[in-house]
Amino acid sequence: MKILIADDSRVMRQIVVRTLRQAGFGDHDLIEAADGQQAYDMALSEKPDLIISDWNMPHLTGIEVLRQIRATGNNVKFGFVTSECTPEMKEAAEASGSAFFIVKPFTAERFDEVFAPILG
Amino acid sequence: MSVEVEVDESDLAEMVEQVWESYLDPEGVSPLIPTYDENQASEVHSSVSITGSWSGHVVYASSTAAARRAAAAFLAMELEEVSEEDISDTLGELANIVGGNVKAMLPPGAQLSLPQVVLAPESTARYPNAARISGVYGLWEGEPVSISMWQISSETKEDGA
Numbered sequence: 237m238k239i240l241i242a243d244d245s246r247v248m249r250q251i252v253v254r255t256l257r258q259a260g261f262g263d264h265d266l267i268e269a270a271d272g273q274q275a276y277d278m279a280l281s282e283k284p285d286l287i288i289s290d291w292n293m294p295h296l297t298g299i300e301v302l303r304q305i306r307a308t309g310n311n312v313k314f315g316f317v318t319s320e321c322t323p324e325m326k327e328a329a330e331a332s333g334s335a336f337f338i339v340k341p342f343t344a345e346r347f348d349e350v351f352a353p354i355l356g
Numbered sequence: 357m358s359v360e361v362e363v364d365e366s367d368l369a370e371m372v373e374q375v376w377e378s379y380l381d382p383e384g385v386s387p388l389i390p391t392y393d394e395n396q397a398s399e400v401h402s403s404v405s406i407t408g409s410w411s412g413h414v415v416y417a418s419s420t421a422a423a424r425r426a427a428a429a430f431l432a433m434e435l436e437e438v439s440e441e442d443i444s445d446t447l448g449e450l451a452n453i454v455g456g457n458v459k460a461m462l463p464p465g466a467q468l469s470l471p472q473v474v475l476a477p478e479s480t481a482r483y484p485n486a487a488r489i490s491g492v493y494g495l496w497e498g499e500p501v502s503i504s505m506w507q508i509s510s511e512t513k514e515d516g517a
Contacts, residue, residue: 245449247430250431251379254432292468319453319455321456340378340452340457341377341379341453
């Protein structure tokens with residue numbers, strides 16, 4: 237599977253990649269986007285199977301990326317990894333078709349719990 | 357208008373503990389030891405601003421050595437491999453993580469900014485009309501680290517005090 241990791245923080249992208257490996261998902265094809273616009277562009281050009289996105293990013297926020305991707309008719313599995321998690325954000329995410337919500341700081345166990353059903 | 361903040365020192369301490377458990381000290385061997393010294397020195401700091409239902413700043417400050425150690429832990433690198441960019445990015449992410457967790461505890465209608473990083477002591481920072489309302493201050497392997505919250509007064513002050 238091709239997994240797109242979108243986060244404006246290079247450090248956090250690296251932590252997400254490392255945690256995916258620790259949780260046993262390192263064999264997947266991992267690609268990265270450094271802001272929301274790039275995430276949107278890569279979602280269309282790279283056709284990932286899963287997008288793991290930060291919420292708060294320059295150019296386009298994560299929820300804007302999700303909405304714009306859905307507006308093109310693309311139903312790629314999409315979820316958030318973010319330090320912010322309020323009930324309104326969760327509701328907005330779910331209403332737009334988000335599959336999961338992981339809060340930073342996270343552990344490899346949390347990744348396993350969320351991604352095992354998705355990645356097998 | 358800002359509401360009374362509902363995030364206290366024990367909440368901040370819990371968030372800090374989670375950051376240590378997840379990223380800075382996953383083995384549980386070098387926790388942040390509280391000093392309760394709000395005047396402890398720092399050499400670098402980062403912050404995020406929150407506006408809306410509560411307005412203020414969440415500030416992470418530490419010595420350069422502690423920031424380097426945090427970057428090494430975040431990036432799974434040796435201390436001597438850590439660059440200034442690694443330190444900046446790590447500091448920004450630390451402020452973002454704690455700030456996001458703080459925001460999640462606030463009443464609806466708060467916005468979180470992108471992080472700002474300054475490779476200079478927290479004492480050089482000026483937060484207009486804001487006062488520090490709580491903080492966690494400690495030593496991590498002997499190096500100072502603090503995480504504090506600054507609340508912006510809802511009244512406009514003209515004397516800048």
